[in-house]
Amino acid sequence: MTNHARLYKYFSQNDLPTPCLVVDTEIVAENYNNFKRAMPETAIFYAIKANPAPEILRLLVRLGSSFDAASLTEVKMALEAGASPHKISCGNTIKKESDIKGAFELGIKTFAVDCFAEVEKIARSAPGSTVFCRILTDNKGADWPLSRKFGCDAKMALAVLNHARKLGLIPNGISFHVGSQQTNLTAWDHAIEQSANLFKECEACGIELKSVNLGGGFPTEYVKNIPTTKDYGTAIFKSLRHHFGNRVPETMIEPGRAMVGNAGIIKSEIVLISQKSESEPTRWVYLDIGKFGGLAETMDEAIRYPFKTPHDDDEKTPCIIAGPTCDSMDILYEKTPYPLPVSLTIGDELFIENTGAYTTTYASNGFNGFEPLQQRVI
Secondary structure: OOOOHHHHHHHHHOOOOOOEEEEOHHHHHHHHHHHHHHOOOEEEEEEHHHOOOHHHHHHHHHHOOEEEEOOHHHHHHHHHOOOOHHHEEEOOOOOOHHHHHHHHHOOOOEEEEOOHHHHHHHHHHOOOOEEEEEEOOOOOOEEEOOOOOOOEOHHHHHHHHHHHHHOOOEEEEEEOOOOEEEOOOOOOHHHHHHHHHHHHHHHHOOOOOOEEEOOOOOOOOOOOOOOOHHHHHHHHHHHHHHHHOOOOOEEEEOOOHHHHHHHEEEEEEEEEEEOOEOOEOOEEEEEOOOHHHOOHHHHHHOOOOOEEOOOOOOOEEEEEEEOOOOOOOOEEEEEEEEEEEOOOOOOOEEEEEOOOOOOOOOOOOOHHHOOOOEEEEO
16 A cells, blocks of 8 residues: 555645645655566666656656657657657557657657558658567456557567568567556466567567567556556566576566556545435535546546545445536446545545546646646655
């Protein structure tokens, strides 16, 4: 369980407007060091998209992290924070050719691909660059699956990498992603097995691969217990040894949620508590933050955040929780109502824990006139 004492002390000493996210850099540093201890031979590429706050990026630069950028803007963010170009990878397989060129001109030479057309774009705009081929994986066990939008069939990967070589690029390895908030320790095993097979097939074709990008997927603890970072490191290394034998390749990971998720808490205010009819006792609790204010990952109730109120020792009953906007989709938890104190009143503070990842970046830019989610980093 994360120690949020510094965050709650900050809230108590500062009268912050709501909703507001506060992130503790000490927790981010602890998370980074946990990954280093659990996977000491693996390069850490922080997924900037999780939370690109400059203070977080500068901290990770000082700690020695590399960075996974999904766009030219994120590349520039990492560079502005002090990262060296060789420590930035463009892991998104869908990129404008002008952005590929822009990143290349800034010194970025590592890109992900998953099809022939993307290879050709990189060959034209970033000649001589290093490429990873992303393969499709089963996201079973992930609370936030990534579907089939990214990656190609493992059988196609060999042809994609061979095409890259023919066009003057450097085929360096295989990448994959097992799905965000992945709580299944064995989820990486099949993808590692596919990667090992591709290494052999590429070697037979004269292509020497060196690296496996194990992607992200490492979870943050919300309302359910999760394995430790050490547990993930042990399971992944065991799989690598099993499938690669004594020729374990270079590896890299792209943690985002697990790096910053538990480092943040959102302070919110209860705007309204109501019922829909005399015969329906379930209370509706409306917050001043909802899906469009940064809690988009409550879609289909996939991510269930821990809530804290001033009345948590009182009797609780199930409530439907919704956001403040006029969009009827702005309901956080209805299929599985959330237990909240019966003594809760309008104007009470409500703290949403472990919201450091995918909140500020998902917040809309002024929908209904509500300002984007504010953030402070301590």
